[in-house]
Amino acid sequence: MRAIVHDSYGSADVLHPAEIERPAVGADDVLLRVEAASLNIGDWHLMAGLPYLVRPAVGLRAPKSRVRGMDVAGRVEAVGTNVTRFTPGDEVFGVGEGSLAEYTTARADKLEPKPAALSFEQAAAVPTSAVTALQALAPLRDAGPGERVLVIGASGAVGGYAVQLAKTFGAHVTGVASTAKLDYVLSLGADAAVDYTRGDITRSGERYDLVLETGGNRSVSSLRKLLAPRGTLVLVGGEGGGRVTGGFERALRALLLSPFVSQKLTGLVSVMRQEDLHTLAGLLESGAIRPVIDRVYPLAEAATAMRRLTDGSIRGKVIVTP
Numbered sequence: 001m002r003a004i005v006h007d008s009y010g011s012a013d014v015l016h017p018a019e020i021e022r023p024a025v026g027a028d029d030v031l032l033r034v035e036a037a038s039l040n041i042g043d044w045h046l047m048a049g050l051p052y053l054v055r056p057a058v059g060l061r062a063p064k065s066r067v068r069g070m071d072v073a074g075r076v077e078a079v080g081t082n083v084t085r086f087t088p089g090d091e092v093f094g095v096g097e098g099s100l101a102e103y104t105t106a107r108a109d110k111l112e113p114k115p116a117a118l119s120f121e122q123a124a125a126v127p128t129s130a131v132t133a134l135q136a137l138a139p140l141r142d143a144g145p146g147e148r149v150l151v152i153g154a155s156g157a158v159g160g161y162a163v164q165l166a167k168t169f170g171a172h173v174t175g176v177a178s179t180a181k182l183d184y185v186l187s188l189g190a191d192a193a194v195d196y197t198r199g200d201i202t203r204s205g206e207r208y209d210l211v212l213e214t215g216g217n218r219s220v221s222s223l224r225k226l227l228a229p230r231g232t233l234v235l236v237g238g239e240g241g242g243r244v245t246g247g248f249e250r251a252l253r254a255l256l257l258s259p260f261v262s263q264k265l266t267g268l269v270s271v272m273r274q275e276d277l278h279t280l281a282g283l284l285e286s287g288a289i290r291p292v293i294d295r296v297y298p299l300a301e302a303a304t305a306m307r308r309l310t311d312g313s314i315r316g317k318v319i320v321t322p
Contacts, residue, residue: 002322003101004302005066009049012306015068017299023097023105027082030106032074032092035120036296037099038317040128040157041215041237043068044309052244067098068306069320072106073114073123083108093123095272100302102322112277115285125291125317130280132270133161136212136234137169139264143209145170150226152201153214154190155181157317158236162212163188164289174208176201184315188292202226212236220254224263232264292316 001022006014025031047068049055058064073093076086085108086092094111096104114123136158140147149166153159154175166173167189174192175185182193194201202222211226215237223233235251251267258265283289296319297305305318 001102002299003067003098004069004299006047006063006068007066008062009047011048012303014047015303015306020067020101022103025078025080025105027080028107028109029080030076030083030086030092030108030111031078032072032096032104032106033077034072034096034099034102034104034322035074036072036124037069037320038071038124038127038129039069039305039309039320040071041309042128043070044306047306050243051248053248065098067101067104069099069101069104070095070097071124071127071129072096072099072104073120074104077103079108086111091120093118093120093126094274094277095127099124100299100320102299109274110272110277112274112281115281117285117287118291121293121296121319121321122291124319125293126280126284127272127277128270129157129317130161130165130289130291131272131276132158132236132268133165133212134276134280135270136236136268137162137165137210139210139232140166140169140171147171147209148207148228149173150176150206150208150211151190151214152176152196152212152216152218154185154188154193155315156214157314159212159214160185160188160292160316161289162214163190165283166210168283168288171210174206178312181315207231210234217250220250220257220265224261224265227263229262230264233266235267236270294318296321298322 005018076090091114092111096106149171151162155177175190176194185193202225207228210232254265294314294316299322
């Protein structure tokens with residue numbers, strides 16, 4: 001089968017097409033014919049081998065897995081002996097192991113039937129980013145309507161879903177983005193959009209019940225200035241933290257400080273759960289949230305698609321199709 005592979009860590013230049021064997025199907029696995037895949041910043045980090053903190057798990061000197069890509073939408077080709085939820089021909093979406101290929105495998109509990117209202121490209125744009133946003137906003141689901149929410153990085157993949165989900169949960173949502181993307185943030189349903197290029201948002205004097213920081217590098221102490229006395233800060237990802245630990249040390253500082261202050265400070269490491277995919281499928285079917293696609297690339301141009309992840313130009317998700 002055709003796939004995009006890399007045999008060493010580096011920039012998108014290490015990615016190249018190759019003919020490889022179809023993946024083997026384990027007892028708990030589903031073999032998918034890939035109709036569409038989407039890229040996440042996590043795919044870029046695994047390609048680059050950065051931060052170095054991740055290498056003991058993914059390969060010290062070279063990647064253990066040659067094929068990148070997690071998010072996938074496709075058709076079931078075969079199922080393992082323990083799988084009863086799906087049969088060949090089913091249309092599904094979720095996360096697999098190496099979706100920048102014609103075929104991939106996925107655990108059955110990491111998949112959900114594709115909503116009929118969505119194309120494969122739209123469905124592929126959902127899993128990692130939307131599940132991360134859903135889990136980050138867990139405090140809102142118990143708090144009820146009227147909470148004030150600030151989404152920093154609202155034009156990004158996770159941030160875009162967070163804006164939509166927070167509105168669905170009845171919150172008043174302010175999104176932070178660059179000048180060129182303020183209109184996009186408002187189109188997602190945000191009540192207000194703030195331009196971070198025109199001043200320090202942590203000095204605005206505004207206070208929020210929940211602040212979601214997606215992929216930024218602001219200090220925990222500065223972000224606390226945006227929180228209500230018993231507000232919650234959720235850190236998702238983190239860039240600019242160096243080649244060794246990335247932004248992980250910031251989340252660790254938040255967790256260590258949280259027991260000593262009235263605010264809840266936490267970092268999120270999302271876990272793909274079938275129940276979250278099921279929740280999102282219902283919201284997508286009803287039209288409460290919608291995937292936004294920046295551009296669709298053919299598999300041969302996967303390296304170009306990967307470069308887009310760090311150039312700051314994306315609105316929504318970048319999709320790759322075989």
